[in-house]
Amino acid sequence: MSGKELSKSYDPKTVEEKWYAFWLAKGYFHADENASGASFSIVIPPPNVTGSLHVGHALNSTLQDILVRWMRMCGRNALWVPGTDHAGIATQNVVERQLAKEHIDRHALGRESFVEKVWEWKKEYGGRIIAQLKRLGASCDWERERFTMDAGLSRAVREVFVTLYEEGLIYRGERLINWCPRCHTALSDIEVEHEDEKGKLYHIAYPLSHDHNIRLTVATTRPETMLGDTAVAVHPLDPRYKTLIGKTVDLPLTTRKIPIIGDSVLVDLEFGTGAVKVTPAHDFNDYEAGLRQKPELPRIKILDEKAEVLSDIPDVLPDALKHLAGKHAKKARGMVVELLQEQGYLIKTEDHAHSIGKCYRCKSVVEPYLSPQWFVKTGPLAGPAIAAVGEGKVRFVPKGWENTYFDWMRNIKDWCISRQIWWGHRIPAWYCDDCGEITVSRTDAASCGKCGGKNVRQETDVLDTWFSSALWPFSTLGWPDKTKDLAVYYPTSVLVTSFDIIFFWVARMIMMGLHFMKEVPFRDVYIHALVRDAEGQKMSKSKGNVIDPLVMIDQYGTDAFRFTLTAFAAQGRDVKLAPERIEGYRNFANKIWNASRFVMMNLDEGFAPNSELVTKNSSLADRWILSRLNSVTKEVQAAFTEYRFNDAASTLYQFIWHEYCDWYLELSKPALYEEKGSPARAAAQTVLAHVLETVLRLLHPIMPFISEEIWQTLPEAVRNAECGMRNKKAGKACESIMVSRYPMPNEKAINPGIEQDMQMVMDLILSIRNIRGEMNIAPSMQITAIVKVETGEIGEHLEKCSSYVKTLARLSELRIGIAENKPKSAATGVIKGAEVYVPLEGILDLAQEHDRLQKEIAKISKDIDVFSKKLSNKNFVDKAPKEVVEKDTAKLEEFKAKREKLEQSLKMLG
């Protein structure tokens, strides 16, 4: 035995810790910007500092790690930049909740102290997810770890903000925006999640001012907002109402007279009553309608920033206001309806389903809210970003996601970037108390840029978290400085993410990258599946269906977990993960482990591969497995190149388990059991070790730990045979599989003829095994098999392989020949070119054999039916490609011959 000894089963825990530390110590994760070779770079989608690793992160990170490890082994200058996002609202909420437990309110604490608290929190917990990524085996360049609020990244944020402001692409103005009354801040359009909810549609009568007997009925889902109504709109062509346009109604519960206006956009003739109340300060449609009027409709706010009714709404009757003031909108709704009913204005109430906007962070109902905010003018940025994808400078994989991107980008609205919270990049704008001017500056302003006055106050708002994320691909590489990193690693090679942040992040990175770097931020965008639980539900804490990756890792090992994710990463699909799935791949890891033990047990002390011997003395099995290995290598390379991760995984699984282990290991045993020094034995040893070593390297990107552990125990001569260029150049022995060279296929070794020959041997073995199984012959019983071959050539071929057949079918004797005849009492099998007899004198159960043959005949008859039908169709013979017809004809003949033989045997049974 050579090399270190492996224990009987694979124990992931100690192995993982050991090798991760080793890789770190060796500095393998670190990319050298001065190194030669084409670069390959990825920036991680920065997880929120508040987060802990969930299965989605695990999938995302595993795929990135596979690509980086693979490319690194292919000799590329590979960089994976890690980091975290400060996650403005989310993090502020977490810290607020924590303080609430201590009965501390952030307002009592004050801005500065609160932000300090958040930094403290970040220091303590912000690294958690990074630590978890390490357990996953992520080969990130930790020396380049970034945080969106680092000094460097903050400088980039300011540079971008000021530049865009100077270019007129950032502006400030009072607009109707989405407001979360709980988080107390503005949100962008895409931060609002719409949910369908059962509500009511209230029909309310508004009396005409000039004749209270005529009443205009409006329908609304939000009656409380009537306090802010400043018009009633009808369709300008509506015969019922068009004469009323220009008249006024008396708004109930108030002293306000509001005009009846015509608006063909706002009013749908088919819906409701045909008349719509208009509340420009609390509804997006009404806001737009208000702007369309000349003069614009007044905007009357009725709710404050907590969505509670204001106490000083103009014109509202004091009695009503007294009741309503300070009440939350939802409560006020009921009260307003009650008041309207009392006073006879409520016509009817009906059920009505409509969608309602909720805050994506806290799920509170979002209110349209009129307030001064900062915006990015997106139109000029979107144009080039659309073109870049259209021209293929950025490629979505799968391609279908391009449409999602285009649809959104073509209808893009200005981006509200200000947030009324404290945690984040404070907007670099200063208001002058003397002249009212705004100064926007790269450095903190001490005086007004216009009048020079010293009474300047910095804007209290911070920027949307996604503003800094949008810069991530270049800010992490040192921008705005002109760094070597940028020159070498920008644009990045691929962005790996899931579809839910195409708008939030991908689109904005493309816009910012093009604008500031004049170059796309990444070539490919690989969109992977969304992870759901076994029931297909989106995993969430509230549903209690979260699968904790770390629990899975503890239970089954990182490699098994990674392999599971990879195998399930089929494109365009959701991943439904159940813990039992991982168990199967844990078993796979163990299988590899034990196969490796077997190989090592069969290598002699001081073993060295001898490729010359292999060319001279290799067996059919040797050449077969080498052919298969190279096909597999080719397929895995292709799969990774095309982001078909699951194909790579299943190809390797299939090959290792069902070809290398199930067949080759068994086939190699006869040679291995020959005496020391036998050329066949040495050849088998060499092939056995070579295939194992190669397969470990193929597997390494997916299963980094077990591949390294086994690889390190291989004899040095085996490892050095395929060591990486990088080490060879440095004159160093290969120290790790991580820096060894990724296998390339040797096309010359791929040999279909060999595979056919091998197939025949396998068929023979399968046939005998089938007889054994179906006839209930104990595995311990050694039996004889007789093979009557059709040609001498086949006989010779099988004769050469007889030791395989004897071992794998557990035979005491194998007779092969043209002249062989069926013994009196024997079970029969048929393979291509030969008949197989297993003499069972005194054992043969005629009934059982009868059943078995009939089953075989039935099976083959089905095939014959299919092919006969096909081939008797003239059109098929005439129009189908020749090869197909020829192939099928040959098959049919083969099947027919087989059936005939089986039927003969059946007859002879009597």
Place this chain on the structure above:
RNA sequence: GGGCGCUUAGCUCAGCGGGAGAGCACUGCCUUCACACGGCAGGGGCCACUGGUUCAAUCCCAGUAGCGCCCACCA
């Protein structure tokens, strides 16, 4: 309202114009000197439905039904 996706073995899913596949689960046999986290041998499917294109359809097209997701201001 618009768009996208899905429907294949009991379960989870691959496949994709020419004889229906994998893993898990199931049945039988086997503690054989790599592995019982194992081996060998099996059972199981009108590939949702209806039409169309084609010599040939699970695969392409149209429609139907069911499920899921995304986008949208219909009061």
